[in-house]
Amino acid sequence: MNKKIFTLVGSPNSGKTTLYNWLTGSHSKAVNYPGSTVEVQIGDLKDHWSKEAVHVQDTPGTYSLFPKSADEEVALKALYKPAVESAERVVVVVVDSTQLERHLLLAMQVKAAAFPLVVALTMHDLLEKNKVRLNLRELEQFLGCAVVPIDGRFGKGIPELVQSALKAASKKSGVPLKHWTPEQFTENQKLTARLAGQTVDANVEKVFLNTERLDAILLHPIFGIFLFVAVMSTLFISIFTWSGPLMDLIDSGFSQLAEIAESLGPGTLWANFLSQGVVASLGAVLIFVPQIFILFLGLGFLEATGYLARAATLIDRPFSKLGMSGRSFVPVLSGFACAVPAMMATRNLSSARDRWITNFILPLMQCSARLPVFALLLGFLFKGEPGWKPGLAMAAIYFGGLLIGAIAAAVVHRIIPDDKKSFFMMELPIYRLPRPTVLLRQCIRRTLAYVRRAGPIIFVFAVLLWLGVTFPQTNPETQLENSYMGQAGQVLEPIFKPMGVDWRVGVGLISAFAAREVFVSNLAVMFKVTGDEDSLQEGLLETMKSATFPDGSPIFTVGSVIALIVFFMIALQCMSTVAIAVKESGSWKFAMSQLVIFNLVAYVLAVVIFQLI
């Protein structure tokens, strides 16, 4: 390839991601999850900035070229070896102009490592608003490169930045930078302090007054906690209420599509594959998109305003008692939607031990895939009773998951040896109002990234499941019993029996490894519930009521249903989570122990509960 590549590097909160969005628009290839840019992103420079085709690479935020956490290591690697081949390179160091003294250190390191560079000065509008002038000429002389102020809200300065970067690009790559000694740090800091002191007026402090005032309320010992609970509750309530109509729409849309597919060739294998194998599986993947989207939107908003850093600060003390860190907060929060992006977000933790514990307990956060399962089971327990009862039970399940997670973390915290490397050290950015379009674009990209990552796995397993229940082909009446899945279920029945369920529910439990929500649709298949999709839940509840073991005793009792709920709360029935756990921990041992421990504990607890009730 003979394209040029711009690599963006900058400290967290430097405005790097906003610049990336301006440069590339909404077209971007790699993944980006809330909390931080945890993977390198590659996009193409929008052609209205330059006729020349250019790659743009965004890296996770880093304070220096001497990495202290996994995401900073990713940034360093991408700097020296960009994710795509290129002919000429240039590093764009993103520097917050209100933080010159610190952020210039990173620019100096990039320069010391002999990379061709340009500096993008962000937040310049804030300085201008407060009539603070920077001496750009002096900065350029000091760094020996172009320094271009940009406005992250309106895109001012970006054409100039692109031109300077194109001019600076060269075939040269950086050389490894020797670790600065403490003396060198002090020496260089004096230099940047002198520069910042000369260039930044003391007026800059004005900008921070509002932030200080807000912090006095948002981090107040009493109001702070109250507001934290209020903000998080609002986020959760919106995830579940706003997504409802959209999820219903997707659900009914896909069931209509499935019917259409079925009607193309009634009774034929290919039509059945199309409707039950392909369309229904796609539906299973997409049904959670509204929830994920709203979660990402909420997180993105909190992140962009600056509140997320405060929330992490607030939660640091209780979390550190459990062997985690305030930085575990975003992963834990994301875990309520899906453990996959949540595990990726732990890269921001400096201590391997904190990260290990956080990753370990993440599957205990009740992810949205469990929601339809709980809805069905609670619907059974509270049939015909007022709506607040199942609502309360659902809340109890969520808090229960959090509590079990806390207990698990506390246990592991005691068992594994201490690690002195746990840092919190959080920079609290100034409060700003995010731009809706930037927020929305970023949120759409994150949601698509999630679908691309989790979708194929769920889809493949759902198709495998279809094959399992469809073959070998026998008499339609006894198809299920004789299918591979049915046979396997019957062989394994002695395992499910102590939980109080039969082989058909067992097959549902196994199939839930593709995606937990598959349990519901699979139960419908196993118990031969027919009827149109709108009344699927009703029909299923009726069937569950009358389902019996061969000896005539009911399968679904209060005891067995509660046992199932507890099983779903704890069991790690998710192949995507296992896959991401292997990748993020870099250890099969970790992922396998997690898989075995969670499922074993879930099983034992379910058996004990069923036997007791």
Place this chain on the structure above:
Amino acid sequence: MTLNKLSAKNAKAIVTSFQGSTEMVERLTEMGLHLNQSIEFLGQAPLGGPKLFKLSTIVLALRANEAECVQVELV
């Protein structure tokens, strides 16, 4: 005294030296703390959480053990 001992709201101090692991001190430096830096105590996060400090134009939240790595003198 160490930075962790600052307790009066808006108490101001000057950084005189660092102690602790190289990595910790390096990260503190990278976050903007350096010798002769003036620093102001803003308060503590709820639940006995990290302490908040203002240095020039940055607000930093530091845990007690992190603040203990910084020696300061009151001004």
